[in-house]
Amino acid sequence: xxxxxxxxxxxxxxxxxDQMLSLQRMLREMGCESEIFVExxxxxxxxxxxxxxxxxxxxxxxxxxxxxxSLGYAAPVLEWARQVPDRKVLVYHNITPxxxxxGVNAVYMEAAQAGRExxxxxxxxxxxxWGDSPYNCRExxxxxxxxxxxxxxxxxxxxxxxxxxRRVLKEWGEGVNVLxxxxxxxxxxxxxxxxxxxxxxxxxxxxxxLLLVGSWTGMEPYLxxxxxxxxxxxxxxxxxxxxxxxxALTATYRCASVYLSMSEHEGFGVPLLESMxxxxxxxxxxxxxVPETLGESGILIREKDYAAVAELVxxxxxxxPLRSQVVSRQRERxxxxxxxxxxxxxxxxxxxxxxxx
Amino acid sequence: xxxxxxxxxxxxxxxxxxxxxxxxxxxxxxxxDPGTRDTEAESLAEDLYHxxxxxxxxGTALQRRVRLWRNDCDIVPRHxxxxxxxxxxxxxxxxxxxxxxxxxxxxxxxxLEKQSHFNRQVLEAVExxxxxxxxxxxxxxxxxxxxxxxx
Numbered sequence: 059x060x061x062x063x064x065x066x067x068x069x070x071x072x073x074x075x076d077q078m079l080s081l082q083r084m085l086r087e088m089g090c091e092s093e094i095f096v097e098x099x100x101x102x103x104x105x106x107x108x109x110x111x112x113x114x115x116x117x118x119x120x121x122x123x124x125x126x127x128s129l130g131y132a133a134p135v136l137e138w139a140r141q142v143p144d145r146k147v148l149v150y151h152n153i154t155p156x157x158x159x160x161g162v163n164a165v166y167m168e169a170a171q172a173g174r175e176x177x178x179x180x181x182x183x184x185x186x187x188w189g190d191s192p193y194n195c196r197e198x199x200x201x202x203x204x205x206x207x208x209x210x211x212x213x214x215x216x217x218x219x220x221x222x223x224r225r226v227l228k229e230w231g232e233g234v235n236v237l238x239x240x241x242x243x244x245x246x247x248x249x250x251x252x253x254x255x256x257x258x259x260x261x262x263x264x265x266x267x268l269l270l271v272g273s274w275t276g277m278e279p280y281l282x283x284x285x286x287x288x289x290x291x292x293x294x295x296x297x298x299x300x301x302x303x304x305x306a307l308t309a310t311y312r313c314a315s316v317y318l319s320m321s322e323h324e325g326f327g328v329p330l331l332e333s334m335x336x337x338x339x340x341x342x343x344x345x346x347x348v349p350e351t352l353g354e355s356g357i358l359i360r361e362k363d364y365a366a367v368a369e370l371v372x373x374x375x376x377x378x379p380l381r382s383q384v385v386s387r388q389r390e391r392x393x394x395x396x397x398x399x400x401x402x403x404x405x406x407x408x409x410x411x412x413x414x415x
Numbered sequence: 416x417x418x419x420x421x422x423x424x425x426x427x428x429x430x431x432x433x434x435x436x437x438x439x440x441x442x443x444x445x446x447x448d449p450g451t452r453d454t455e456a457e458s459l460a461e462d463l464y465h466x467x468x469x470x471x472x473x474g475t476a477l478q479r480r481v482r483l484w485r486n487d488c489d490i491v492p493r494h495x496x497x498x499x500x501x502x503x504x505x506x507x508x509x510x511x512x513x514x515x516x517x518x519x520x521x522x523x524x525x526x527l528e529k530q531s532h533f534n535r536q537v538l539e540a541v542e543x544x545x546x547x548x549x550x551x552x553x554x555x556x557x558x559x560x561x562x563x564x565x566x
Contacts, residue, residue: 221502279485283467301496303499366416369441
């Protein structure tokens, strides 16, 4: 049996790319032939991915092609998908609503809008639609997607089995660190993190750092705004770390005291799983798929009362029994996303479209 | 802070107790520092957002597009990170790639910086033209209305 995958791009550290690699490993373990196809093969992914032009050699009506979707497809790609005779499954990772990019990036704004508009057309093209959260599936349901199902993100802990970056451990190992990991993008509402941190420092008097890890490429005007806000609020302990290596990321999680998310749109939230793995207690705003990813673990906030959120963060840092309880529940939750828990779900979803593995 | 503010699904943790403790903590701070719940920082964040990002939505469609192209002028890959995943050979591999990357950067970055500078200059010229174009459109519209009024 052949089950192949496609996504326009592949990048290390990107949730969709990591999911493709994990799925490939899982499918191969299940006895399937599985390759990853991309529009252009990035230099660092050579050997792991193939160009879309090669797909004709693999294509057959009996095969399954997983079309990963996190931003719209270009017209030629959509046409290619239309022509491919394989059974097709749309794997929906969600698209950030376009209004978040207003005033920040017109290209993203247009692409996000076009991507959502394309969903209807894709629904008519595919045999099934899988979302990595029930939240994503609800969006697919609006387009009458056939054979819908949830295929969660696979948490492959081997990805984090790297020696933590010693420089990071040395620099941030001491003291209290509030962490957020994610693209510096307006939907992540990093200004809300800054306002909470402002309260934590100024009024709760806590000596802490705010570590913001994530790329800001394409989001430069938003970054400039955040940096200006940091300056006006006089918060020298806010660190924009940018995109960092796996070793530095591992070290950063080890240094974190609390993971805080004020994001207003998440299709899944991989850093929540990473925080669970590194035993960092999570405080997150209840938005998008966040409550579904956390399940019965972590702490959700329904209103952005900065003073109250800051006090909650302070409480988690100071109260060891509370922290331990939150962390232990998170560890239980993480088991739902381990490869052995996801494998039966993948097999079930494949069975629903007539594929026995 | 409403009573529904917090959600903890873990049955072993009492939400009411946590909320009570938070209220007490805020209360203590308000007693010692009455300015604790000021909204100055929130207003500042909002005003600054409008000042720096809200304006990007003003002007003609062309002006808005041109303003956003500023982000694309710089083509130097400043955020490139040499990463590794393999435990033993990975760091060695990364070191070799870092050396190669540094060597390539020596000559390639100079050209890319030059191109970025050129892109910025072209964009500045386009911005000026877009501004002039918008002003001319307004002028033509005003003349058209004056002409229609005089008829």
